[in-house]
Amino acid sequence: MAQFKLSRRAFGASLLASSALSACAIRTEPAAKARVVVVGGGFGGATAAKFLRLEDPGIAVTLVEPKSEFQTCPFSNYVLSGFKTMADITHNYSALTSTHGVRHIRETAVAIDAAAKTVRTSGGQTLAYDKLVLSPGIEIRYGALEGYDAAAAERMPHAWAAGAQTVLLRRQLEAMPDGGTVVLSIPANPFRCPPGPYERIAMIAHYLKTTKPRSKILALDAKDAFSKQGLFQDGWQSQYGAMIEWVPLGKDGKVVRVDPAALTLTSEFGEVHKASVANVIPPQSAGRIAIASGLAATEGALAGWCPVDPFTFESTRAKDIHVIGDASIAGAMPKSGFSASSQAKFVAQAIGAVVNGRPAPTAVFANTCYSLITPDYGISVADVFRPTAQGIVAVQGAGGVSPRAPANAAQFRAQEAHYAEGWYASTTKETWGS
């Protein structure tokens, strides 16, 4: 409790001090109360950029994001299934720039100098900041799984960053003959979107059931337990029956080697699985810029992810840098677009407060993740989160997953599927809309 108060005060003091200092050194920008650079244009970064401007138009916000359009991982499994298109999951930054006055630099952030408080971009620009919001998402750790490199991803797509990889996997599924086997490799924790692989199994099954019903899905998992497990397994069984086989760690499910030319995946104990289509969801880390800037832990179970102050999401490794979204170590909060958005809205309020000489507010966060078993069968997990000195925790006695056996089950699942659509419409409008 005492630490909390201290951290809030320190947070404010440092911003005011640094603004005063850097105002003398950098004269290239028009006068602003504060300059905030946001790195990454996903749910975390785009939301932070927009809400900083809503919070206080006196804050100059620069978004560093190389893409002009962003495809969301949420709902990308439905593109694989075929009932959503890439256009449905594509958003752009025009409302952020034209309506909200965010300056969008279409380059990649390549280096952060935390002492000088500057970000260097791929185009050679040096951007000075008072506060940096770093929301770089994930980086695929090519090489962490033997045989899986960038070239292998063209043959065995990960599709764990939506875009060309999603299209590639969809095309492979379309080209697969009836009776083929789709093999998925699922990594150990932590990784982006804990329920994502299991929803993907269902969504590929949905496509196969309707078009190639003699096909199989073999899911090889480096874990024995996963998010919404009972709900997923109930749904797989009732909707797809024997089409889906899930092999946990304890039954030799961990893939240790892949051969993209042969389309084989080899388990820990040497079983070789031949795939018609292989979807390898590989080990991941925080986005490259976070690693390159020394903001990630270098040892322990969470090596490769960024430790943050749970009260402010400020990096514990560099002051005035807030790391949000998948890249951060956020305790009980899952690596989801919803979490990133929740963190972004809080950090925008916190930065807005200290810019205006007020203490940073007390944080509360939330997450809601819907997953589909079929287009009319949805399940969810929801939680409210609070910061503690030991990290972010879920409120006990609240949250959790959909009931396993609700009254009027079909209606309940249909309602949650309907709400999944509703969530997507609201959150993408909140993130990228006017």
Next chain:
Amino acid sequence: MKPFHFALFGLAFGAATLPAVVAAQTPPAPASGRVLIATCTGCHGQNGKSAGAIPTLAGQTEAQIRQAMLDYKNDRRPATIMSRHAKGFSDDEIGAIAREIAATWR
């Protein structure tokens, strides 16, 4: 580890009185209505205006929001997900949520 970090942080910017703050056992300030209602908008839409199937909250009265949240929290109202969310907030926070929504989401 944390206090050490914050102590360094304070000293670097000349906030020499910060260590004294540690001694005060002040509980954290209650979460503000603004922070609390930011947890609603991911589903219910920015400013409580839904873009899809999830109900819009803008335009509801303080009493309506408070009663709905308390009913969800105490399992007196059918829900898919809101009973799980509502249990995450104290009754005081539910009051703050209701006041903030009624005052700002019109």
